[in-house]
Amino acid sequence: MWVYLLVLLLPACGGRAFNFLGTVMTFYPNETSDDTVVLRYKLAFNECDNISVLECPFANCLLTVVSVDRVDEDSGGEWCLREVVVLVNTSSSKLFELRLTGGQWINVTNGVTDVLAVTHVDVRNRSSVSRANSSPVTTMLPILRVPSNCSMNWTLLTFDPDGDAVRCRFEDITSVLGLSSSCRLTFSPSNNSVEGAYAIQLLMEDFPLQNITVTNGREVDVLGNRISQIPIQFVLMVVPPVASCDAFSPVVLNTTAANGHFFYATVNSTVRLPIFAQSLSVSELLFCGPSSMNKTITEGRFELSWRPSDSDLGRSHPVCFVIQSTGESENNLQSELRCVFVVVERVLAVLKAGLISQGSLSMEFLREVFLPQLRTKLVEQGWPRSFTLRLGNITLET
Structure with missing residues (x-):
């Protein structure tokens, strides 16, 4: 059974517009219900009122829109970005796929037309964290711009709530950008960097640092490879050259x-x-x-x-x-x-603490030695055991 959810609507006179600019999806288990997962994603179009269809290709899937809100738009009317929050019923499966379809990309140089963004959802309970799995967390602007004669690097945010390693790869091969597995994008001027718009389609995946077991009712699996996968899609705009790449x-x-x-x-x-x-x-x-x-x-x-x-x-x-x-x-x-x-x-809470030392102090020492000792002292003084202690601003005085 395929279930479809229409989350944004075209005007009545609208058609199959060429105005899609990208999306980023993330998911996490709903803490108030074991049978639902929260899907939070960004949608970018030329205009705010456009079509987007979320497909749930498994039996008894129920999709419920929680909110559709505007995030930002540029002053020139080139793009409008919205955030959509959807609840997905997972009573029939903790391992499934969600697809975003509908509409078409803007006219791009690398020939991508139809919209398709796939999220592989796995919310089975993990032995490593004793809770349901969550996807990596990241985001991206709808359009990045770079002069055709300048080199540029972009490092994507990579964070995983479960402590997994996060890696990136292209969903389709593009000659205009380079991508490392650590999610660093690079643009280098070459004969291939023709001015114009390019549809960039990436996949971000999480990998456990060691083999773990995941459970779904009575089923138990051992995982050492990718757990979940989210799409990152946006437009790279290669604009005319500038006089100086060091001073624009x-x-x-x-x-x-x-x-x-x-x-x-x-x-x-x-x-x-x-x-x-x-x-x-x-x-x-x-x-x-x-x-x-x-x-x-x-x-x-x-x-x-x-x-x-x-x-x-x-x-x-x-x-x-x-x-x-x-x-x-x-x-x-x-x-x-x-x-x-x-x-x-x-x-x-902001806690100001002083530490006197005759030698130099490394960040590793502060994190691995000083913070645990400080935490122990605070608990002895009556602080609750369930709190997180982090380093803030550090000032060195002689």
């Missing part, structure tokens, strides 16, 4: 959080992500993150702010952003891609 704007300054940085937040408390860049007057901030995230320009800087709700608790939410030049030209330039995580926890 806009630029994200080093005072902005580094790629892969973790921010920590609590429910109903606003977390702020300051972004410092050059040429604010001719640039805009574009991002992919939670649908309720806001962007502003304050005190000469960009800022993303977000107030997590109860449904965000316990999750690591990826956020990616670029600064893009604005104007009438379709060849607007982008800064480097920066991506961070916002981890939503139940309680967040």
Whole structure:
């Protein structure tokens, strides 16, 4: 039995439009129900009102849309990004496949037309973490831009809630980009880098660090290979060359959080992500993150702010952003891609501690020796045993 779910609708006069720009899917078990899994994914089109069909090709599958919300859109009307949250009933199977279809890609140079994004879902209980499996977590902007004469690198966010190794590979071979298994994309100028749009289709997979057992009722399997798989699809826009690859704007300054940085937040408390860049007057901030995230320009800087709700608790939410030049030209330039995580926890306390040492202190020592000792002392002083202790800002004084 094939079950279909239409999550976004075309206008009545619409047809099979060529306006798809990409998607990223992630899933995790629903903590309030053992028989459902939460599928959270981003959808990008030229316009906000477009068609997308989610297919569930197994018997007795029930799909329920929880929300469809706008995330961000560029000022030139080139793309609109939405976040869709769907509950999938898993009472008949903990191992299945979901397919996103419907519509067609924008006109791209590498000949991709029909939309197809496949997620391999495995929410069987794992021996390594004593709970149901979750997919890797990542996100991506709908369009990345690069001048045809410049080299560029993009490192995708890679995080797995179960502690698995995360790897990337192409779903189809493309000559315009390179990709390492560690999820680093590279663009190098060559005779193949023809200006235009390219549909990029990647797969991100999680691999256990050692053999584990997974259970589904009475069935028990031993896994050492890939567990789950999510699609990452977006458009690479190769634009005309620039005069200097070392000095084209806009630029994200080093005072902005580094790629892969973790921010920590609590429910109903606003977390702020300051972004410092050059040429604010001719640039805009574009991002992919939670649908309720806001962007502003304050005190000469960009800022993303977000107030997590109860449904965000316990999750690591990826956020990616670029600064893009604005104007009438379709060849607007982008800064480097920066991506961070916002981890939503139940309680967040800031503890200032001092440590006196006659020699130099390494980060490994602080994590492996100092933090466990500090944790033991805090528990002895009456702190609950179920808390996480992490390093924050470190200041060295002589």
